[in-house]
Amino acid sequence: MTHRSGFVTFVGRPNAGKSTLMNALVGEKVAITSSKPQTTRRAIRGIVHRPDAQVVIVDTPGMHKPRTLLGKRLNAVVQTTLGDVDVICLCVPANERLGPGDRYIDQQLEGFPDARKVALVTKVDVASRERVAEQLLEISALRDWDAVIPISSVAGTQLDVLLDRLAALLPEAPPLYDAETSTGERLDDRIAELIREAALEDVRDELPHSIIVTVDDIVARKGRAITDVYANLWVERDSQKGIVIGHGGERLRRIGKDARLEIEALIGQQVHLDLRVKIAKEWQGDPKLLGRFGL
Numbered sequence: 694m695t696h697r698s699g700f701v702t703f704v705g706r707p708n709a710g711k712s713t714l715m716n717a718l719v720g721e722k723v724a725i726t727s728s729k730p731q732t733t734r735r736a737i738r739g740i741v742h743r744p745d746a747q748v749v750i751v752d753t754p755g756m757h758k759p760r761t762l763l764g765k766r767l768n769a770v771v772q773t774t775l776g777d778v779d780v781i782c783l784c785v786p787a788n789e790r791l792g793p794g795d796r797y798i799d800q801q802l803e804g805f806p807d808a809r810k811v812a813l814v815t816k817v818d819v820a821s822r823e824r825v826a827e828q829l830l831e832i833s834a835l836r837d838w839d840a841v842i843p844i845s846s847v848a849g850t851q852l853d854v855l856l857d858r859l860a861a862l863l864p865e866a867p868p869l870y871d872a873e874t875s876t877g878e879r880l881d882d883r884i885a886e887l888i889r890e891a892a893l894e895d896v897r898d899e900l901p902h903s904i905i906v907t908v909d910d911i912v913a914r915k916g917r918a919i920t921d922v923y924a925n926l927w928v929e930r931d932s933q934k935g936i937v938i939g940h941g942g943e944r945l946r947r948i949g950k951d952a953r954l955e956i957e958a959l960i961g962q963q964v965h966l967d968l969r970v971k972i973a974k975e976w977q978g979d980p981k982l983l984g985r986f987g988l
C-alpha cells in the first residue's frame with residue numbers, strides 16, 4: 694500500500710469554522726475555538742493518522758485586513774504557513790453570503806501556485822439545502838478547485854469524504870509524526886490556550902482581543918496525583934482587569950474553574966490552577982511585548 698503524508702491548511706474569514714474543523718478531524722481538542730472572531734493566534738498543528746496517510750493540519754489565524762500590529766503579525770503567520778503546505782482549503786460558512794472578504798482571501802491563493810486547492814462550504818447544519826447549493830455554485834465559480842465539498846464539523850457531515858480527498862491530494866511519503874502524536878503543540882502552550890478559551894467565553898465586545906495567557910510553571914506535587922499550574926492572564930488596561938476579575942472576584946473564579954476542568958481532562962490528573970490577572974499596557978501594538986508573548 695502506498696503511504697501519503699503532508700500538510701493541509703484551512704483559510705477563511707475569522708469565525709469560518711477552521712479550528713472546529715481541525716479538532717473534528719483530529720478527534721481531539723488541539724485548537725481552542727470560540728464564537729468570538731480572531732481566536733486563533735498561532736499556526737497550530739493537528740495530526741490525523743490513517744493506515745494509508747498522515748494528514749498534518751495547520752490551523753491558522755483568520756485572514757483579514759489588519760488594524761493592529763498583532764493583526765499584521767497574524768497575517769504574516771498565515772502567509773508563511775501557506776507557502777509550506779501541500780493543500781489549502783478555503784472555508785466559507787454556508788450561512789453567510791460569499792463576500793469581499795472571501796474574494797480577497799481567494800485572490801491571495803494566487804501567490805501559492807504549487808498548493809492544491811479545495812473549497813469547503815462549512816456549517817451546513819445551520820443552512821437550508823437551497824442555501825448550501827447556492828453557496829456551492831458561487832464558490833465553484835471562483836476558480837478551478839481540486840475539490841468542492843460541503844461539510845459540518847458539528848454534525849460530522851462529510852468529514853470522511855473530506856479526509857479521503859485530502860489524503861489523495863498529498864504526496865507519497867512516509868509518516869512525519871509517530872502514531873501517538875496528535876499535535877505539535879507544547880503542553881504549556883496548550884494549557885495557556887485552554888485558559889484563554891475559558892476567558893473568551895466569559896467576556897464581551899473588544900475585550901477578547903486584549904486577553905493573552907502565559908504559563909510560568911507546571912509542577913507535579915511530590916507523592917500526590919495533583920499538578921500545580923501557575924499562569925497569568927494579561928489584559929491591556931486597568932479597567933479591563935476589573936472586568937476580568939468581576940464582582941468580588943466572581944468572574945475570575947468561574948474562568949479558573951472552567952479552565953481547570955479542561956486542563957484536568959487534558960493531563961488526566963487533578964489540577965490546582967493559580968491564575969493571576971496582570972496588565973501589559975496596550976500589548977497588541979507593542980513590538981517588545983508581542984515578542985515576549987511569542988507573537
Ligand SMILES: Nc1nc2c(ncn2[C@@H]2O[C@H](COP(=O)(O)OP(=O)(O)OP(=O)(O)O)[C@@H](O)[C@H]2O)c(=O)[nH]1
Nearest residue numbers: 708709710711712713726730731732733755846847
Ligand atoms: N453550527 C455550526 N457551528 C460551527 C461549525 N463549525 C464551527 N462552528 C462555530 O463557529 C464558531 C467559530 O468557529 P471556529 O472554529 O473558532 O472558527 P475559526 O475559523 O477557527 O475562527 P478564527 O479563530 O476567528 O479564525 C464557533 O462558535 C463554532 O462553534 C459547524 O459545523 N456548525
